[in-house]
Amino acid sequence: xxxxxxxxxxxxxxxxxxxxxxxxxxxxxxxxxxxxxxxxxxxxxxxxxxxxxxxxxxxxxxxxxxxxxxxxxxxxxxxxxxxxxxxxxxxxxxxxxxxxxxxxxxxxxxxxxxxxxxxxxxxxxxxxxxxxxxxxxxxxxxxxxxxxxxxxxxxxxxxxxxxxxxxxxxxxxxxxxxxxxxxxxxxxxxxxxxxxxxxxxxxxxxxxxxxxxxxxxxxxxxxxxxxxxxxxxxxxxxxxxxxxxxxxxxxxxxxxxxxxxxxxxxxxxxxxxxxxxxxxxxxxxxxxxxxxxxxxxxxxxxxxxxxx
Ligand SMILES: [Ca+2]
Numbered sequence: 001x002x003x004x005x006x007x008x009x010x011x012x013x014x015x016x017x018x019x020x021x022x023x024x025x026x027x028x029x030x031x032x033x034x035x036x037x038x039x040x041x042x043x044x045x046x047x048x049x050x051x052x053x054x055x056x057x058x059x060x061x062x063x064x065x066x067x068x069x070x071x072x073x074x075x076x077x078x079x080x081x082x083x084x085x086x087x088x089x090x091x092x093x094x095x096x097x098x099x100x101x102x103x104x105x106x107x108x109x110x111x112x113x114x115x116x117x118x119x120x121x122x123x124x125x126x127x128x129x130x131x132x133x134x135x136x137x138x139x140x141x142x143x144x145x146x147x148x149x150x151x152x153x154x155x156x157x158x159x160x161x162x163x164x165x166x167x168x169x170x171x172x173x174x175x176x177x178x179x180x181x182x183x184x185x186x187x188x189x190x191x192x193x194x195x196x197x198x199x200x201x202x203x204x205x206x207x208x209x210x211x212x213x214x215x216x217x218x219x220x221x222x223x224x225x226x227x228x229x230x231x232x233x234x235x236x237x238x239x240x241x242x243x244x245x246x247x248x249x250x251x252x253x254x255x256x257x258x259x260x261x262x263x264x265x266x267x268x269x270x271x272x273x274x275x276x277x278x279x280x281x282x283x284x285x286x287x288x289x290x291x292x293x294x295x296x297x298x299x300x301x302x303x304x305x306x307x308x
Contacts, residue, residue, distance in 0.1 A: 012271040023187075056287040085111035085191075085307070091119040091187050095147065099307075100242045104212070110197070111307040115245055116153025119185050120147055120160075127256035129298070130160045136185050139251045139300045141258050151216070151227060152248035152261070154301030158278040160186055161192060161268055162214070169297040172275045182270045186305035193306045195271035195279040197258030199292065201243070202281060208288040211235040215244030229262045245283045251300025258300075 037193040082090070085101040098114040120136030122145055123129075128136035138154035140146035146154050159168040159176075162184045168176035181191040193201070202300055205212045215229045228234070228247050249261035254303065263285045271279045273294035 017093075017289065033116050064302055089113065089187050089190065091117065091185070093119045093147075095119055097305075102201060102204065102241050104201075104241060105206035106204050108201060108204035110201070112201075112243060112304075113190075114242070115150045115306045116246055116248065117156070117161075117185060117303040118154050119306065120154065120156075122146070122154075125256070126251050126258050126300070130157055130166060131163050136160060139258075141248055141261055152246055153246070153302055154305050155251045156185065156268065157256075158268065158272075158297035161272060161303050172272050176272070178270055178272065181308060184216065184270070185303065189308050190305040191308055192268065192270040192303065195269045195292075196266060197306060198269050198279075198281045202290045202292075203239055208235055208237060208291045210283050211238050211288045212241045213243045213245050213290065214247070214283050215239030215242070216246050223281050227262060229285050233283070233285050235288060246302070247283070247285065253298035253300075255295050259307055266299075268301050268303050272297075 043163045074104040085099050087099060088096045089099055090096055095118050099111055099118075101111050102108050118138070122140050122143070125143055126139060137160055138146070138156055140149070140154055141152060146152060157166075157169055159218050162168070162178070162182055164176055167232050168279045181194070182193045183190065186192060202209045202213065212231050214228060215231055242300045243269065245265050247260075247262050248263045249259055249264060250266060251258055264282060266282045269281070271280045273279050276296055277294040279294050281293065282293050284291065
C-alpha cells in the first residue's frame with residue numbers, strides 16, 4: 001500500500017520525540033559485558049580475576065527505589081503568613097515579643113520589639129561573667145529568673161548580645177570589628193540597633209523624647225505597683241510613641257550588683273566607642289531627654305531588636 005511508508009516515518013518520529021522527553025525514566029541499559037582480561041592487562045594480571053560487571057543501582061541493595069509521599073504532604077501546607085509589624089516575633093529559645101512600628105514627629109516607622117530581650121541562661125549572680133560556652137547568658141535583676149518576665153526582661157554585656165567572644169568586651173581588635181547589621185541574640189531577620197539607628201529613634205520624637213519613648217504599665221503611681229517612679233519624665237505625652245522603654249535598671253560591673261530598677265533604663269547598640277566601651281541610650285525618670293552614653297561593655301543593660 002502506498003501510505004504504509006509515511007505512517008512508518010511518523011511513527012518513528014513520535015517514538016523519538018517521546019523518548020527525548022522522558023530521559024529521567026529511561027529503562028535500565030543492559031550491562032555491557034567487559035572484555036576478557038588478557039595477560040598483558042596490568043590491572044587484572046596481578047590477580048587474574050575478571051573485572052566484575054554489575055548494575056551499580058540494584059546491586060547495592062537489590063531493593064526497589066523508595067517512593068515517598070512527602071511531596072504530596074508539602075503541597076497541602078498553606079504558605080506562611082508574611083510578618084506584619086505588630087505581629088509577635090520569637091527568639092531562638094521560643095520566647096515571644098510584641099512588636100511596634102514607632103510613631104514620631106517625623107515618622108520614623110521602623111519595626112521594633114516592644115519588650116526587652118529575655119533569651120539565654122541566667123547567670124547565678126551579678127558578680128558572675130558570661131563566658132564563651134556556646135550559649136547566650138544573661139543577668140536577671142536580683143538574680144530572679146526573668147525568662148518569662150515581659151515587664152523588665154534581661155541584662156546583657158555588649159559581646160554576649162553581639163554573639164562575639166567575651167574578649168571583645170575588652171578589645172576592639174579586628175576580630176571584634178562590626179560592619180553592617182549584626183543579628184547577635186536577635187531573631188532571624190532582626191538585629192541589634194546601631195548607634196545611628198537609636199539616635200534616629202530618639203530624634204524622631206522631637207521634644208521630650210524620653211517621656212514619649214518610655215512607657216509600661218501603671219506608670220503614674222509612685223508606689224511599688226508602678227514600674228516607672230514618678231518624675232519629670234512623666235508628662236502628658238508619656239508613652240505616646242508606643243516604644244515603651246521599661247526601667248529595669250542595670251548591672252554594675254565594678255561592684256557586681258544591680259541598681260536603679262524603676263528609675264533608669266538603657267538600650268544597647270551594636271556600636272563600639274572604644275576597646276572597653278560601647279554606645280547606648282539612657283532613659284532616666286528624672287529627665288525628659290534621652291542621654292547617649294558609652295559605659296563599659298560589661299555593664300548589663302537591656303536589648304531591643306529592630307527588624308532588618
Ligand atoms: Ca555565653
